[in-house]
Amino acid sequence: MDVAKAKSAFSKVALPMGVLVAILCAAQTLKYFNLLPIFVPGPWDVVMQIWTSPTLVSSNVLPTLYKASAGYLIAAIVAVCAGSLAVLVRMLYGPIYNFGVCINSVPIIATAPLIALTMGNGPQVQIAIAALASQFPMLVGTMQGLRSADARQLELMHVLSASKLQTLRYLLAPGALPFMLAGFKIAAPSAVLGAITAEWVGADRGIGALMLYALFSYDTPKVWLSVLLTCALAASGYGLMALVQHYVLWWDRDVELES
Amino acid sequence: MSKDLRVFDVSMEFTRRDSNVLALDRVEMNVPAGRFVSIIGPSGCGKSTLLRLIADVMQPSAGRVAVGGRSPAEARREHEFGFVFQSPTLLPWRTVLQNIELPLDIVGRSKRPHSSARDLIELVGLKGFESALPPELSGGMQQRAAIARALMLRPSVLLLDEPFGALDEITRQRMNLELLRIWAETGTTALLVTHSIAEAVFMSDQVLVMSERPGRITGIVEVPLARPRTLDMMRSTAFFECVNRVRDGLFGVEAHAGSTEHHDMPLVVEAY
Known part of the structure; x- marks a missing residue:
């Protein structure tokens, strides 16, 4: 080396x-x-929490991981469909974009109880909120990506008499991929944070639940442990998508999302 | 197989905000099959628009275009056109070979007689770069790949929209020679849009001079130089006479007032 x-x-x-x-x-x-200060434990105390009760970590991380992933997946599917529809039907572009902005601006902590009222008390609430919290970057990425082909490239496909489906396959979809993956990457931590915030409102398992119990019992090492686990989970989501981005985009294009 | 190109009384009007802009005003044109013809004119005179009307990318406001006696739309569906843009317009996620084979992916490999990609790569001098991605190539090499792609389906009409405008002088000269060689080998009808007088004369059998907006064809200059063209011909009197006639067509009286009648003194003529 x-x-x-x-x-x-x-x-x-x-x-x-x-x-x-x-x-x-x-x-x-x-x-x-x-x-x-009294509310800041030593790092060693936080690490010891994992050592003394390893099931505490696994039994709370796995439910959150499941809820965040499920919400993220649903949001991804809906965002890609809605984004494609917006690009396909010009009239819907503005409304769909604005709808995405609205959902993105709603405070989760206030909507979570409302959703719990309609959806009942279970993981579906956290899944729904993880989806709502993470949809926007994926929607923007899809919308921006599908419109990223330039006029010359579209003329090229036209001169070649490519069908709409072929234009999508050979030009629009690969062209949209960098933008979509950038959106997917940014959205991953949002799904984790959304799921955890929703867990505060009513969940017996999950990092958010752990956080809440620890807060109410003044167990500061556990509070810090839950913060640590949140960061780890959110960062791994981001890292995983960054890895996917790295391996899928061999032509190496840095894109910037405008939102 | 090449086709002739005919443009009958074509006008093109664009709507910009509230006003209408007349880009082309009753253009008449006749390019016999297998010939190399250039259109030259100032920027914004509608020469690229004219090329797009022929390729069925746009529809004229008035008049008619015929490609081998058929409509541009029919000709386009039959893949009669090879179009080379000002920028290479390669797809960045495809290798050079995949970019050149893009027309085959769209038309279907068995559907139509086509050139072999390997032969084309050799023809445009990109051997050894088959698996390179476009950003790894220089501008000139990217444009060669674009030319190879345009030739993939053996088009009967090659439309070139200032293909070398973004290249440096030396590369441009070399690409001109190569394009002529490729054109001679494929035998298509070629229509080149350019704003370089010397390039237009050097490449073509005929140069069409266009006026400023609204674009009209104001002059036709026949180029009597033999084929194949060589760089030496650019020093001949015949070449300079054509250059001067094109310039006269472009600038009209102004050119005469400035340089008087020194047609026999090639030194005062700038090639580009």
Whole structure:
């Protein structure tokens, strides 16, 4: 490995890891000398939570993972369909976009009880809210992506007498993919956060439920553990989609979503 | 197999906001089968529009276009056109080979006689770059791929919309020579839109001069140079005479007033 590569690997992995370890050590030291506020536990106490009750983690992470993924999947399907319809039928473009904006602007914490009232008390509430919370970037990505072909490319397909379906297959769909995947990536953490927020309103299992119980019993290490698990889950969703993006988009195009 | 192109009294009007803009005004044109004809004119004179009317990308407001006696729509459905745009317009997710084979994917490989992609790649000098992605190629190489794609279905009419406008002078000169060689080998009718006088004269059997908007054909210059064309011909008196006649057609009296009658002094003529 040459020097430049080693340097870049160092600055990408070793440096952030080093900073993280330094901060954790500093926090632990401060806690040892009782210099941290009462509601900030030492990092070690948080880690010990996982050690002492491993089922606590798995029994709460898995339900949230399931609800967030289910909601995300539903949102993806609906967003891609609605986005395609918006591009296909010009009259619907504005209304569909505005509808997406409206849903995206609604505060989850207020709508969750309302949805629970209509949908009953179960995972379906959290799934629905995860879907509502994550739909917008996927909708924007689909709408923007399907319109990203330029006039020349469309003329080319026309001169070749390509059918609508062929134009979609050979030009529009591959052209839309970078935008859609960018939207899918941004939406993944939103689905996790949506599911967890919805769990506050009524769920007996899940990171949100763990968070709520811990808060009410003043168990600060567990509160921090739930925060840690939330971050981990949201970040892995993002990371997974980034990986998909990396491997699907071999032609390497950086796109920016406008929202 | 090549087809002749005829344009009868074609006008084109665009609606921009509230006003109507007349882009083409009763254009008459006749390109015999197998010939190389250029259209030259100032920017915005409607020459690209004319090309799009022939290729059935747009419909004329008035008049009629015939390709080998048939309508442009029929000719397009029969894949008679090869169209090369100003920008290469390659699909970035397809390799060079896949881009060149795009017409085959659309028409179906068995449906129509077509050239072999390998032969075409050789013809345009892209051997060894079959699996490269478009962004990895230079502008000139991308445009070669676009030309190969246009030739894939053995079109009877090749429409070229300022294909080398974005290339540097040296590449452009080389591409011109290659295009002539390819054209001679394929034997199609070629219609080139350009705003370079020397390019128009060097490439064509006939140069059509267009006026500023509304576009009209104001002059026809026959080019008596032999084929195959060589770069040496660009020094001949016949070449310069044609260049001057095209320039006269473009600028009318202004050209005369400026440079007087020094037609026998090639040195005052800038090639491009």
